[in-house]
Amino acid sequence: xxxxxxxxxxxxxxxxxxxxxxxxxxxxxxxxxxxxxxxxxxxxxxxxxxxxxxxxxxxxxxxxxxxxxxxxxxxxxxxxxxxxxxxxxxxxxxxxxxxxxxxxxxxxxxxxxxxxxxxxxxxxxxxxxxxxxxxxxxxxxxxxxxxxxxxxxxxxxxxxxxxxxxxxxxxxxxxxxxxxxxxxxxxxxxx
Amino acid sequence: xxxxxxxxxxxxxxxxxxxxxxxxxxxxxxxxxxxxxxxxxxxxxxxxxxxxxxxxxxxxxxxxxxxxxxxxxxxxxxxxxxxxxxxxxxxxxxxxxxxxxxxxxxxxxxxxxxxxxxxxxxxxxxxxxxxxxxxxxxxxxxxxxxxxxxxxxxxxxxxxxxxxxxxxxxxx
Numbered sequence: 001x002x003x004x005x006x007x008x009x010x011x012x013x014x015x016x017x018x019x020x021x022x023x024x025x026x027x028x029x030x031x032x033x034x035x036x037x038x039x040x041x042x043x044x045x046x047x048x049x050x051x052x053x054x055x056x057x058x059x060x061x062x063x064x065x066x067x068x069x070x071x072x073x074x075x076x077x078x079x080x081x082x083x084x085x086x087x088x089x090x091x092x093x094x095x096x097x098x099x100x101x102x103x104x105x106x107x108x109x110x111x112x113x114x115x116x117x118x119x120x121x122x123x124x125x126x127x128x129x130x131x132x133x134x135x136x137x138x139x140x141x142x143x144x145x146x147x148x149x150x151x152x153x154x155x156x157x158x159x160x161x162x163x164x165x166x167x168x169x170x171x172x173x174x175x176x177x178x179x180x181x182x183x184x185x186x187x188x189x190x191x
Numbered sequence: 192x193x194x195x196x197x198x199x200x201x202x203x204x205x206x207x208x209x210x211x212x213x214x215x216x217x218x219x220x221x222x223x224x225x226x227x228x229x230x231x232x233x234x235x236x237x238x239x240x241x242x243x244x245x246x247x248x249x250x251x252x253x254x255x256x257x258x259x260x261x262x263x264x265x266x267x268x269x270x271x272x273x274x275x276x277x278x279x280x281x282x283x284x285x286x287x288x289x290x291x292x293x294x295x296x297x298x299x300x301x302x303x304x305x306x307x308x309x310x311x312x313x314x315x316x317x318x319x320x321x322x323x324x325x326x327x328x329x330x331x332x333x334x335x336x337x338x339x340x341x342x343x344x345x346x347x348x349x350x351x352x353x354x355x356x357x358x359x360x361x362x363x
Contacts, residue, residue: 001341002326009246013253020254029252033245040244041237049229054207056225057218061211099319101199111324112232112331119332127336128329133343136328140284140344141351142319150316153294159303165312168362172354173317180347187339 047105055094055110064090078138078181081121081131088117092135099139102148111139130188137184141177145170232331239330243323247285256281272356275301279311280352284321284345291315306363313355318348 017026058064068089075082075089082088091114098107114135122129147169154162211218250256260277267274275297282290294315301307321344329337 001337002329005322005341006242006246009250012255013246013249013251016253016255017249022254025252026249029249030245033248034241036248037237037241037244040240041233044236045229045233048233049226052228052232053222053226054204056228057211057216057221058207059225060221061207061214061216063207063210103200106200108327109229109232111328112236115328115332119334126334128334128338128340132329132334133338133340136325136340137343137347139324139328140319140321141347142317144316147312147316149291150294150312153291153298154303154312157298157303161304164304164362165309165316168309168313168355168359169316172313172351172358175354175358176317176347176351179350180343183343183346184339187343 044105044108048109051106051109052113055091055113059087059090064094067093079131079134081129082118083121086117086121088114088121088131091117096138096143100143100145102144102146107139111135133188134181134184137180138177141173141180143170143173143177235331236327239326240323243326247322251282251286251289273307273310275307276310276314279314283314283318283352284348287320287323290320306359309363310355310359313359314352317355318351321345321348 014026017023017029055064058067064087065085068087069085071089071093072085075092076084079089079092091110095107095110095114098104098110115132118129118132118135119125122132145166147165150165150169151162154165208218211221256278259281260274263277264274267277279290279293279297282293294311297311298308303309303312321341325337325341325344329340
């Protein structure tokens with residue numbers, strides 16, 4: 001699936017650039033993507049390490065366990081395959097909470113930790129489990145209470161009410177999250 | 192609102208550290224050993240990110256999308272959707288930084304409080320970069336068969352745009 005999409009992106013993009021006589025731009029794109037990725041990773045690396053450190057303290061003190069136990073009754077309905085009070089619940093809820101408050105850089109390491117603990121539960125290591133797909137649907141929907149980047153951009157352009165978008169954003173992303181979870185349920189064959 | 196979001200991180204950090212100190216955990220050692228995982232995790236992210244940025248950049252800079260927009264414009268005018276919003280909606284699942292650049296342009300031309308400005312903000316803010324999330328998360332644990340995950344993600348993004356078109360006018 002990703003394989004076909006990737007081929008499609010590169011072949012259509014390249015052909016379009018070559019046919020319109022912009023082969024030099026194509027050259028620049030091919031050679032610059034490594035540098036662009038490295039710059040992105042260099043920005044993420046220190047923050048990922050920082051949050052993993054904080055997360056490890058929460059794990060060793062038992063705070064993460066407490067969070068898992070607290071959140072279990074709510075998330076159990078969405079993730080019926082994860083055993084009771086499993087640490088995956090702690091990581092999943094940390095990831096969702098950081099996303100909701102617009103902390104994308106903290107959400108990523110928590111999400112990757114969640115994926116690892118879901119992979120431990122997964123029987124077929126090469127195939128996505130139902131819980132993984134459900135978890136990623138929640139992430140792609142990006143349920144957000146405070147869209148920090150957009151609010152700061154609005155302030156920059158002199159908006160009279162920068163946080164005006166908070167309510168419509170929340171409603172729209174909540175409705176589409178529910179929609180996504182329903183579709184996921186149907187396709188996953190769960191009742 | 193700004194107050195809440197700027198207090199959020201410090202409060203979480205404080206709660207985690209004070210609770211751990213109370214439970215007599217060696218907080219410093221625990222932090223360092225957790226943070227050490229940052230390097231292998233970042234390295235595991237690098238290669239799937241590289242592949243995605245490589246593909247997405249060639250595609251987004253090729254101009255294919257411009258032809259697609261010209262083709263769709265008359266249809267959008269018919270159903271009363273401002274055509275300026277379309278690029279934001281289509282870019283959303285593919286690239287976060289591209290979407291922000293487009294939003295920047297829209298604010299510059301129409302202002303952040305215009306209908307087009309609000310609609311684009313809500314579309315940008317109500318979803319995450321689906322392609323990035325899926326490749327990064329599945330890539331990090333070596334999943335090869337992702338089944339229906341990408342389809343549901345993209346279909347939900349489309350649904351989100353339709354919902355934004357319905358809900359934003361109610362607020363405006």
